[in-house]
Structure formats: C-alpha cells, structure tokens
Amino acid sequence: MNIAKRLTSLEKKIGYSFQNLDYLQIAITHSSFAYENQDDHLSDNEVLEFLGDAVIGLILAHYLVENYPFLDEGDLSKFKAAAASTNTLASFARGVSLDKKILLGKGEVKSKGYKKKTILAGAFEAVVAAIYLDGGLEPAKKFLFPLLQKFFQKIKVNDFKIENYKSALQEYLQRDKLPAPSYRTVETSGPEHKKLFLVEVKLGSKLLARAKGHSKKEAEQKAAHKALKKILGKKLKALTDEIFLIKRKG
Template sequence: MPGSDLAIEDLESNLGLTFKDQGLLKQALVHRSYLNEHGGSPLDSYERMEFLGDAVLELIVSTELYHKLPGITEGELTKGRSFVVCRPSLARAARRLSMGKHLSLGKGELESGGQDKESILEEAFESVVAAIYLDQGYEAARGFALRALGPEIEDIGRRRGRIENPKSRLQEMVQGMGLSTPHYRLVSTEGPDHQPVFTVEVLVDERVLGLGKGSKKTDAERAAAEVALDQCEVADFPQSMAAGEPIAPAQSGGHLADTAEAFLENPDSDSTNSATSTREKPCSHSSSETGKTTRPGPNKASSEAGNGGSAASSMFSGPLTWMKRFGKSSKKS
C-alpha cells in the first residue's frame, strides 16, 4: 500500500488523530489512476470508502444543523446541508488539512494538477471520514468532521438566508431597492487551460459591487454575488446608491476565505478560494463524473424559497426590511 509511515504520521497530526490501523488511512488516499499504473484492483482505491464517507458526513452535518438551527424548516435544513456537504466546501477542508500532498495518484493525474483538483480532494475528504469511522467509530468521525468543516457550518448559522443561489438573492435585494438587475462581466482569465481561474465583476446601475474568482465562470459569478450581498448589508448602502456615490468594489474571499494555511492554528479560517457553492456534483453529487445520483443543492431553487420568497425572507428579515422600506420610499419620491 502506498504512503510512507512518516507521511501518514504527518497527516495524522493534521487530522488530530492516531489510527489503530494505518492501512485504512493509506487506502483512503489511493486514487484509481495510481492502481491503473502500478497494478492492483479497483477495490484497493478509495472509492468504496468515499461511498461510505459521504453517507457518514450527511448524517453528521444533518444532525448538527438540526440541533444548531432549531428555527428553520426542513427545506432550509436540506439546503444548508447541501451547502456544507458539497465539492467546494469539502475540497477547501481537504486543502486546509494538506491532504493533497499525501494522495497516491497516477503520473498523468499528478502532472495535470490532481493534488489540488477539487473533485479528487472532495473524494479524498469523504474517504478519510470513512477511514476514521471504520477505525474509531462514529463519535471520532463526528468530532473530526465538525472540526474540519467548522467554518462552513458556522457560516450557515451566520448567513442562513444565503443558502440558496446568491445571484438570485442579490437580484431580489437590489430590485427591492428600485435598482436595475445585476449583470456580470468577465474581468480576466488566468492559469493553465486545464485549471483556469476566472475573475468576474458584478455591476448594478453600472457600478461594480463585487469581484469574484472561480474555476468556472458560474462559480466566479456566485462568488461576486456573495461579495455584493456583503456590500448590500452595509448600513449606508441604500443612501449611497440613491445619491450616486461611488461604491468601492470588494474582493471575493470574505466570509469563507481568510488564511487557509492557518487553519490548524485557527479553525475559523478558510482557504483563499472564492466561496463557491457548486461542485461538478453541483453542491451535490454529479452523475457525469462519479456516476452518483444528484441531490438538491443551493444552486437549485427550492419550492420553499420560490413560494413567495417566504423561506428566504423569514431567515434574512433584517437587511430585507430596510431594503423594502427604502424601495417603497424611493418609488414614492
């Protein structure tokens, strides 16, 4: 089995755990491409563990949100879970724990940036959860998952009204103020062809409210919308917009993008990647890449949020209240 004992001990230190059977942790890091080149059965890869880890994670996060957020509906809990147990969130957590450098990958996958590929990091994270569960039981797996995903879970409690598509949320807010529909503009494309980074800005009445980055244009747009929503929450924002005052565009990387490297010292930090909420399993599991079924994610409007906006407004009543008041007063004048 690949992975030296020294490297495994280094990862155990990052995870905050010592395995009884290190073989489980080693297998949780073996990608199928490694076995294709070095020999071995597909059953020796992490794929079966990924299947189990996904189920364990769903139970852990569902239970935590159920107790942490007693005042929200079943539909909102589902969206919250999908926000946490999704590709970008799990990949961010894997990066914070430096899982990528411990992966066993085939040469081709390694050369194409597999150690930092979102889909692989997400799968590895789920597999490690399964390895902990098999080695030490549910409570140990729960403790690890809540530590590793602490920033994402805390963010749900802090931004409950943002669980649905932030682009839709931003449009609802600015139109409630009597402003024009937000539109998105590509600023730049950087990085190699196989791993591009898009920078997008969101504009309202031709004023830039936020900049976002992502590995896909849609991810960058969502990140920019998140930043713009932060701008909208500033107390004097409506007056500034009404007066035509310049608005300083903020960069993506606010609530979920502080210092990734400092995670082990400060569990409230996060990666410098934008707060994207879709994975190729679009904040759920994608059949195109893994053959798994799809579950509802935050990029898909729920019936609760679409029913007169009651679900969203009930969880985000503060900013919406003054925006609606401003919108009404501006229309009268």
Template sequence: MIINIDELKKFEKIVNYKFKNIEILEKSLTHSSYSNEDKFYTKVNNERLEFLGDAVLSIVVSRFIFDQFPEYPEGELTKLRSQVVCEDTLSIVATNLNVGEFLLLGKGEESSGGRERKSILADAVEAIIAAIYIDGGYKEAQEFVLENITQYIQIAVKGKIISDYKSFLQEYYQSKNQVCKIRYVVTKEEGPDHEKMFHVNVLVNKVVVGTGTGKSKKIAEQDAARKALIFEGQINE
C-alpha cells in the first residue's frame, strides 16, 4: 500500500521539515523489496537516495567535527566520524524518528521484521537526508543531520560507541560492578491512538533515575535511558 498524503504530512512534522515535492519523501521511505514486489508501483526505491545521503551526511559531520575539535589530527577525526556515521547510530536516529512505521516494505521483508532491521532503518535515514538536500538544499539537510546526530558525537568523543541508550545504561552500571535491577515502567499514556504519547520511568533498584517521553514505548524507554545517562554524567544534555 502506498503511503497516503496524511501519513507523509505526519512524518514531515516528525522530521521538522516541510517538503516542496512530497513525492521525494515517499521515495526515501520506499525499500527495494516494495518496488520489486509490486508490479503496479512505478516509482523507484530509495537506493540511489541512500548513496547521495551517505555523502551529505559525511560532509556535514566532517565539517562539524573539524570545526569543533581543532586539536584533533586527521586520524582522530576519521575515527570519530566512523563512530558516528555508522549503522548503529543511524538506526537509533531512525527509531527516534519512528521511521519504521512509515516505510514501504515488501510482504516478505515486512513479515521478517524489516521495520526494525538496523540496516534498513539506517539506509532510510540516509535516503531522508538526501531527500531533504534535494528538496531544500544543503543548509536544510545540515540542520536535520546536526539536530539528530550531535548528541552521538558527544558520546563518541568520550570513546564510547553505542548501540542504543538502554544498552549503554546497562553497560555503565555493569562497569561499576554494581548489582542492580533496571526496569522501565510506563507511567502514563495520553492522546488519541494515532498520536499517542507515552511517559516512562527507568528505575535502578526501585529508584527512578530517568523519565522519558515518546510516540512509542520504545522511544520513551530510550529517552528515559538517555536522561539517566545525563543524570549519571555519562553524556551531555
């Protein structure tokens, strides 16, 4: 099923960018499994956009860390960039933006968990970057990248490559040799079904160390873990 215009407009609000040509947004969310499976679907998939988005992402992050860390030699800049511009980070960005909900996938890919597959989510983020770049220019693409990536640069600078905030939080407490039980508890749900907002507390040994919100339980849990890491001084606000 092709994404309807209301869904695309909903996603525009999530990424905080309004497209002049909304068809390119649809293309960025179309996986090859969908275009290959549906013979009536004449629009191309997002693979070419991934290629361009990867380049735009690289130059935006490269320029940012080049300016922010003038003391870093070439080798350190390369290492830092590779830690940030990677599948793990981009898949987290995709989860934060709820990209999986909006993807066009083939039936086989859908049934095998494609909406949560890291590689598919990461590629979609690159395609979205390219779509914004083509539609609105470099500055708009730069703003999107930095808004969603800067926090992970801060983490990478600490020498910590993350797979997600929840895993990072678990690893942090394990590194302190603490025996602890981490739980995520939904404290409130509000809003209509199509715009639900979840509130989650993360508890360590029954003590609340972080409170998060999000459009899904997963996003709210990640946000709560992020707040806990800020509380513990492991990442910056």
C-alpha cells in the first residue's frame, strides 16, 4: 500500500479528515523509515510524539474530572496513569490499525516493530498531536473520548486502591443530585474480642450492597466499595433504573 492510500485509509479509521495530510504522514513516520529515506527529506514522528503526550494528558485529565468527580487527586492520578500507559496507548493504536499503517524502516519491519508497544504508543501520541495541530483541541477530544470511555468501562473500581470508599460513593451520588447513602448494622457476630459486623448501604429503600468487617467502620467502607463496584464495574448502568425511580419519587 502506498503512502497516500495509507493516509486515506487511516483518516477513515480515526474518523477525522485532515486539512493538511502532512501532519498525519509525519505522525506515522518512524525514525527508522525517515533515516532509510533521507533523500526524501522526511520528518519523523518524535516531535509529534512529545506534543501528543501533553495533549493526551490534558484531554485525559478533562475526561476524568468530568466523569469521576468523586475521586480525589491521588485516585485521579492512578486512573490517569493507567489510561496513559504504554500498554493502553498501544492498544488504542491497534484499535485504529496503526500497527498496519505505520511507516517503518526495513530493520524494524524485520524485527516486527509494528508489534512493539513503545513504537505503537508513540505513533498513537503522534496521531493525537497531528489532529490537534490540524484542527485544534475539540477534534482531538472527539477522537480520544470514545476510546477512553471504552477503556474505563472495562475497569473495575477494585483495580485501584481508593482511600475512602464512603466519600467516593457519596460524591458520586451527589453528582446526580441523589440523597446520601445510609448505612445500617444488620448483624453482629463472633466473640467479644473478635466481633464481626454485617453492614448494609442503601440509597433510599434500594439496597446497594452488604459487607462484613471487624469494625463498623471497616464494614461500611467495604459496603461502599461493593456499591461502587456495582455501579462502575458494570459500565455505570447497573443502577440506572433505580436511580431514575428514586429521582421521580424525590
């Protein structure tokens, strides 16, 4: 496939039409290809990779603050690091067929550079930068947001250590103008020196979760954790009907 066809095909795959296709060509040009074709005076994608890293960071921060307002700075940083990792960006790159479109030198092709995560992640960053330079921040967000949404839908909240699950749950519910969850000790068992508390957390009359702990505080945190897993771990849809019902009743 010649370069022009690669670019046209990639435009369709990423869903953005470039005003200046030179940006996209640079984005998919690895340094090994530029070096082997010096007579063509090609620019490689390293500078765009640098810019793309910053653009992705900005868009990712915007996405997280907008969609996870209940997380504190430390937890947001954990989510951000996961989404901006080499593994994740390489996965995004494969999703838009960059592994098939990137221009590599003969040596890199021989060593299957199109499978290397660092090369793919760098190319993806460069493509984001190319979109940003060609059309601005909004087209870059439009391209990246759906990828981030799919990524975070697959993540379960217990993949990350959130420091205070009760606060996280309450802030999430408040975002949707819902009442604060209520906690109740349902059962106490075990000897005095090693009591076990069963606590339930509810949203109105709707039971969100139950959990056990060796203190009420521990049980409440575990119950809130389970409730967040139920909400976030099921693509934010598990409680939709109940939430709307509670809103109507309220």
